[in-house]
Amino acid sequence: MTGLLLRLGGPLQSWGTHSTWTERDTHPYPTRSGLIGLIAAAGGHSRTMDPDRFSPLRFLVRIDRPGTHLVDFHTVGGGRPPKQTVPTAKGGYRQEGTGTLVSNRHHLSDAVFTVAVTSSDGTMLTETEQALRRPYWAGYLGRRACPPDTPFLITAVDDPHIWLHQRLPLARPTPYEESVTVEFVAEHPPDEPTGWTDNVADDPRDFTPDHRSYRSRPAYRYRRVLPAGLCGGYGTDYLDALSTALEEAA
Template sequence: MSSEAGLLLRLAGPLQSWGERSKFNERDTAPFPTRSGVIGLLAGALGRRRGEDIGDLARLSLTVRADRPGVLLRDLHTVGGGLPARHTVTTAEGKKRPAAAATLLSHRHYLADAVFTVALTGPADLLQTCAAALREPFWPPYLGRRSCPPEGPLLLGEFDDVHRHLLDLPLARTRRGAAGTVPVVFHSDRPLTHLAPAAADTDSGSEPAGQVNDQPLNFHPHRRAYQSRARYQRTLHLPADRCHGLGADYLKALAAYLAPHPTRPEGTPA
């Protein structure tokens, strides 16, 4: 396994929503944090306004560990119902909708009770800047949508061997049965052979599992642009004793793990 310096983030909360193909009244979510969503979180923490250059952030690499994939939740919203005509939804032509069609339905999808651990790698100076911003964010971070704030620690630290820690970090899930290992799914924007030797599992993650349109080019509210990129996926069977349940038990195990480990790349000034 290659040694790379990077950041570890913990993306957890009651609700998350990582839009992948959202259009108009249908707001979907991917089953894992998207590149555009995580890069947007970093941009907000750094205080970058929509339309500002994000080329440096777009060059960061993300590897996601799905500690707990969560449960898909659909929320039904209504807009414009029961209001006077002048206050109802405006059409694309600038007119008001007729009374019989004034109420719009919006289906919004979320991941409930999901937990993901994300490894970010890239230029050391940029990672240090991002870490400082996450410790004192310019704008509050959120998990895909403003209505989805994170809970617990968001930034776990800066590590000089980030992918080893991504494998070793306690898992936020309950151990079930007497099996010695648990299957854990990883997602990345590059081949996942950097996590462990191919012989560790039959699935090496060396070939793309599909394409996703989540590489952000511009976050401008009127000119948002994304590019397609390859998505890699791999399932590794990790030791079951890394499962530390939910809530306080997991947070205690996480704190105990982080305490003796250096959380800053070697040579980085304090």
């Protein structure tokens, strides 16, 4: 099956699933709603569009580097005159001494995920590739403050799942051991009944800001032992390994 290979890397990522007003969480891997939102933004779709139009898309996530979990103590509106603080839901302003909004914003630092995007709808996959190559709106990794670095859209290939399991370099340094254990997150059960299953409320029903809602879906997590030679390292070393892999497959 033809599909796309994406690399999601950057200084910070944040894939929230249970965010509240003051506690903005992050999932340990990209969410389905976050990936669909990224693709929808690239295609120029507004938040009022029906997310179900992207239901044919399927994602397989490889966790190249899980990153480091960090929490940003975030404040908004502090030290400003009353009429310059954060407005209330009723359209007014907060009383003196209550103008500062405090929140904890969770992020993944220095994480890298490689994603195989497939679809039973060839037209949808073509539209997705065109949108990611020439995005209408810039994409981000869960939050607008988290832009991706490059390479982002790697390429289109015939067997994206085989690429993730056997060919595509890992964005991590080569260990002293002969093999590495790598974690994957799939939307369908793996061929081998190993690993465990998360129940994640990240299948979007509505992106409208005042009516956001999500369905729960199973996320199948499993591990594979891959050869250490698949590790491409950091920076230019990784880019060289990626270029070599693509050239050999051409």
